[in-house]
Amino acid sequence: MTHPAAVLRAPSRRRNLRRPWIGWLFIAPFGAIFLVFLVAPLAYAFYLSLFSKGLATGTIFAGAGNYIKAFTDPEFLSGIWFVIRFAVILIPIQMAVSLAAALVLDALTTRLSRFARLAIFVPYAIPAVVGTLMWGFLYSPTFGPLTDLFKVVNQSAPEILSSGNIFGGLMNIVVWQWAGYYMIIIYAALRGIDPSIYEAARIDGATPRQIALRIKVPMISSAMALILVFALIGTLQFFTEPQVLRPISNGSITSSFTPNIYAFDLAFRFSQFNYASTISFSLGIVVFIAVYIFLFASRKRRGGLS
Amino acid sequence: MTTITSPIKVRKKPNVAAHVFLVILIVYFLLPLWWLFVASTKDPQGLFTGTGGALWFDKNFNLLANIQELVTYKGGIYFRWLGNSALYSLLGGVGATVLAVLAGYGFAKFAFKGRDFSFAILLGSVMVPLTALVIPTFMLMSQLHLTNTIWAVILPSLLSPFGVYLMRVYAADAVPDELLDAARVDGSGELRTFFTVALPLMRPAVVTVLLLSVVGTWNNYFLPLAVLSDQNLYPVTVGLGGWQALAASNNGGGTSLYTLIVVGSLISIIPLVIAFLSLQKYWQGGLSLGALK
Numbered sequence: 001m002t003h004p005a006a007v008l009r010a011p012s013r014r015r016n017l018r019r020p021w022i023g024w025l026f027i028a029p030f031g032a033i034f035l036v037f038l039v040a041p042l043a044y045a046f047y048l049s050l051f052s053k054g055l056a057t058g059t060i061f062a063g064a065g066n067y068i069k070a071f072t073d074p075e076f077l078s079g080i081w082f083v084i085r086f087a088v089i090l091i092p093i094q095m096a097v098s099l100a101a102a103l104v105l106d107a108l109t110t111r112l113s114r115f116a117r118l119a120i121f122v123p124y125a126i127p128a129v130v131g132t133l134m135w136g137f138l139y140s141p142t143f144g145p146l147t148d149l150f151k152v153v154n155q156s157a158p159e160i161l162s163s164g165n166i167f168g169g170l171m172n173i174v175v176w177q178w179a180g181y182y183m184i185i186i187y188a189a190l191r192g193i194d195p196s197i198y199e200a201a202r203i204d205g206a207t208p209r210q211i212a213l214r215i216k217v218p219m220i221s222s223a224m225a226l227i228l229v230f231a232l233i234g235t236l237q238f239f240t241e242p243q244v245l246r247p248i249s250n251g252s253i254t255s256s257f258t259p260n261i262y263a264f265d266l267a268f269r270f271s272q273f274n275y276a277s278t279i280s281f282s283l284g285i286v287v288f289i290a291v292y293i294f295l296f297a298s299r300k301r302r303g304g305l306s
Numbered sequence: 307m308t309t310i311t312s313p314i315k316v317r318k319k320p321n322v323a324a325h326v327f328l329v330i331l332i333v334y335f336l337l338p339l340w341w342l343f344v345a346s347t348k349d350p351q352g353l354f355t356g357t358g359g360a361l362w363f364d365k366n367f368n369l370l371a372n373i374q375e376l377v378t379y380k381g382g383i384y385f386r387w388l389g390n391s392a393l394y395s396l397l398g399g400v401g402a403t404v405l406a407v408l409a410g411y412g413f414a415k416f417a418f419k420g421r422d423f424s425f426a427i428l429l430g431s432v433m434v435p436l437t438a439l440v441i442p443t444f445m446l447m448s449q450l451h452l453t454n455t456i457w458a459v460i461l462p463s464l465l466s467p468f469g470v471y472l473m474r475v476y477a478a479d480a481v482p483d484e485l486l487d488a489a490r491v492d493g494s495g496e497l498r499t500f501f502t503v504a505l506p507l508m509r510p511a512v513v514t515v516l517l518l519s520v521v522g523t524w525n526n527y528f529l530p531l532a533v534l535s536d537q538n539l540y541p542v543t544v545g546l547g548g549w550q551a552l553a554a555s556n557n558g559g560g561t562s563l564y565t566l567i568v569v570g571s572l573i574s575i576i577p578l579v580i581a582f583l584s585l586q587k588y589w590q591g592g593l594s595l596g597a598l599k
Contacts, residue, residue, distance in 0.1 A: 022496050023416025027424070030409035030470060037443060037465045038431055045442035101331055104324045116328040118583065120335050125578040127525040129543040130571045133550055134338040137345070137568070138360075143353065145341075145360040176335065184589075229433075237435040240527045244547050247554035260437050264532070267441050276441050284438035291433040 042284070049278035059274075066278035075256035076279055080286060083258050087235040090171050094231060095224065098179045102186035103212050117187070121180035128177060132244040135173045136161075140248070161245065163252035173241050178234070182227045189223035190216055225298050229291055236287045239264070259283040337361075339575075346372060346569045350562045372569040375562075384570050386538060387545035391524055392577070393456065394541055398463030399520030406466050406515050410473020411504055415481060425474070431467045437528050444532045458533035459541070463523045469515040476511035477504065513588040517581070524578060542574045 024031075052062040070076050101120055105113050123131060138144040139160040146157035160169040193216065201211050217224075239260035246253040246261075255269070256262040259279060267276035344363055345353060349371070352364030376384050413425055443462050447453045452461075481504045489499040505512075527543045534540060540548070546567060553563040582589065 020416075020418035023412045023418040023421065025496075026412025026416065026500075027409045030405040031424075033405060033461075033464045034428075034431070034467070037462045038434065038439065038467075041439045041442035041446050042434075044446050045439075048442075048445065100327070104327055108321070108324055108328075110325070112325060112328055116332050118586075119332045121582070122339070122579060123335060125521065125582045126339075126575045127527070127543045129525075129527050129547050130575055131338070133546060133567065133571055134342050136550075138338060138341055143345070143360060143564075148359050176338070180335065233433065233435055237437040239437055243527075243531075244550065247551040260528070263438075263441050264528075267444070268532070273441075273445055277445070280438045280441045284434055287435045287438070288430075288433050 042281070045277040045281045048274050049281050052274050053272075062274075066275055067282065069275070070278050070282050076259060076262060076282070079256050079259040079262050080283075083236045083238050086167070086171070086238065087232055090174060090235060091228065091231045093171070094175050094179055094182065095228065097175060098182035098227070099186055099217070099224070101179070101183045102190055103216065105183075105187055106190040106216070107208065107212075117184075120183055123177050123179075124181040124184075126177070128240040129244050131177050132173055132241045135169070135176070136245055136248055139169055161249045161252060166245075166249065166252045170241055170245070174235070178231070182231070185227055186220055186223050189220040193219050225295075229294065232291055232294060233287060236290065237283065259286075342568065342572050342575075346572045348565070348568075350565050353564055353568070368565075369569070372565050373573070376566055376569055376573070379566055383537065384542070384545065384566070384573075387540050387542040388574065390456075390539060391541040391543070391574075394459050394463065394526075394530075395520045395524035398460045398523035399516055401460070401464045402466040402469060402519040402523075403512060403516040405464055406469030406473050406519075407505070407508065407512055409470045410475075410511075411477050411481070411500060411508070413470070413474040414477035415483070415486060415504070428467050428470060432471060436465075440528050440532050443529070447533060453533050454536050454539065456539060459523075459526075459530050459539075462529060463519070463526070466515070466519050466522075469519060472515055473508065473511055477508055480507045480511070510588060513585065517585065517589050520581075521578060542570070546570055546574065 049066050050062060051059050052066060053059045101116075105117050139146070141147045141157050141159070144157075146160075150157040158165060160166070197215060197219075198211055201215055206214070237260055238258045242253045242257050243261055243264070246257075253261075255265040260283065263276045263279040263283070266272045266279060341361060344361060347367050347369040348364045349366050349368040352366055352368065357365050376382075413421065413428075439462075444453060444458075447458050452458050485503055486499055489503050490496075494502070524541075525543065526541070527547065530541050530544045531547070534544065537545070537548075549563055549567050549570070553567060
């Protein structure tokens with residue numbers, strides 16, 4: 001498929017190869033920012049993570065000491081464990097909601113469906129801080145509707161921000177915030193499918209449900225893989241929502257609730273910058289490896305197709 | 307064409323279920339916004355013990371008075387935050403887009419040594435969680451005495467590896483090499499070719515990347531929270547988060563602060579919601595760019 005284009009492209013390639021610096025010139029501004037704000041912080045964090053600072057000892061070279069400390073630190077490990085559990089439970093629910101919404105919206109072209117598309121997407125345009133504030137108010141027995149709602153059935157409202165319920169409370173906020181964005185990505189991918197395929201399937205006797213599950217879903221697998229990666233990266237670096245809920249959570253969101261909160265507290269409350277760098281760097285590595293494994297596994301599985 | 311009657315028959319029943327499903331989704335996704343609007347119209351007493359419950363208006367309609375209080379509270383610091391948010395997201399968003407467009411075009415349309423290698427690094431960097439960079443960035447900036455300035459928020463916001471990836475994918479298809487060659491043969495320089503030939507063809511992707519990076523900077527919380535300590539430099543997200551913590555820490559005393567948080571939240575979401583509603587035709591197609599490859 002690419003061969004005729006490659007032949008046409010050949011002369012320009014040759015011309016550009018004679019002046020290879022032009023390509024670099026276009027990339028240079030971004031490259032500079034990339035070096036200063038991605039490579040340099042990573043390198044600096046790694047450098048800092050190799051030292052430790054004590055009141056009595058001053059700054060001393062610690063080698064892998066901070067990493068050994070981090071990966072045996074129950075607070076860091078509990079944060080990592082929390083975000084992994086959160087990702088494993090949240091992501092399937094989020095994908096199911098956005099996929100179901102996208103499939104329904106793709107099948108309908110009514111005024112209601114157009115309005116629903118916007119309504120579902122709107123939370124994406126709302127800052128996570130504001131979204132969390134709103135849900136925090138809605139969860140509150142004082143401000144929210146729960147107390148009145150449960151009064152009807154003579155029950156007292158559940159404390160959603162208590163340590164037993166906070167997992168679900170946070171999950172609801174994240175689904176609300178992001179499902180619409182994922183839904184739009186899936187919806188656009190569905191719109192990109194040639195409708196004549198559905199016609200052929202219908203003539204062969206496929207029901208709308210079969211068309212949705214056997215034709216549409218497999219054809220948008222690359223869109224699904226993309227949002228899965230987004231969701232995975234986003235969830236593992238969970239920070240804003242629990243941080244904003246923290247003052248009203250009565251202690252159910254601890255200072256090591258997620259790795260990012262832990263790093264933030266270590267740096268800005270306890271001034272342990274070396275150890276905070278270690279935590280940040282370790283989190284980066286954990287996320288990178290998790291996403292890499294996922295991409296590798298999914299590429300292998302779909303290898304026969306692409 | 308030949309089966310005009312049967313699909314309608316088949317569809318009629320699921321349509322009801324589908325519409326019910328959509329109504330449930332609409333209620334769920336708009337419920338917090340409805341609450342926010344209703345709560346913004348209440349006075350402090352009404353917010354706590356309103357006559358209409360949490361999801362309906364109180365007997366007093368206090369929206370304008372609340373806005374007025376927001377304007378005067380601490381010398382109108384809220385609107386300063388709103389202005390800061392606009393400044394950061396415009397400079398950060400436009401800057402990130404310019405860099406992404408240039409780099410994406412460079413990657414897509416020029417063959418040079420090290421291109422594939424540097425693009426592989428770029429793809430790998432999409433997987434680096436940007437928040438893991440916040441604390442290292444803060445420490446680097448404090449070495450350079452840049453913390454607590456607007457640049458501490460704007461400069462890191464210029465980094466958008468995913469934007470570069472989107473632009474490359476789009477430019478590779480949307481800008482034909484023959485067109486560029488024709489322009490070069492006519493004696494157009496590389497920069498002029500880029501601006502007059504390539505850029506207009508890349509416009510849909512440019513709008514998408516611009517929207518994504520403006521939203522990203524506008525909604526950012528972790529970075530400004532870490533690098534700013536001067537309240538006058540806060541974006542609206544950090545400001546509202548701070549009010550929330552303050553209101554929660556002195557329970558009863560923070561009563562009137564809650565009305566400010568609520569009406570402040572309402573006002574802060576209006577600009578981006580309007581931007582999205584009015585730019586619909588751009589982002590609806592554009593957001594899926596990465597997925598189609």
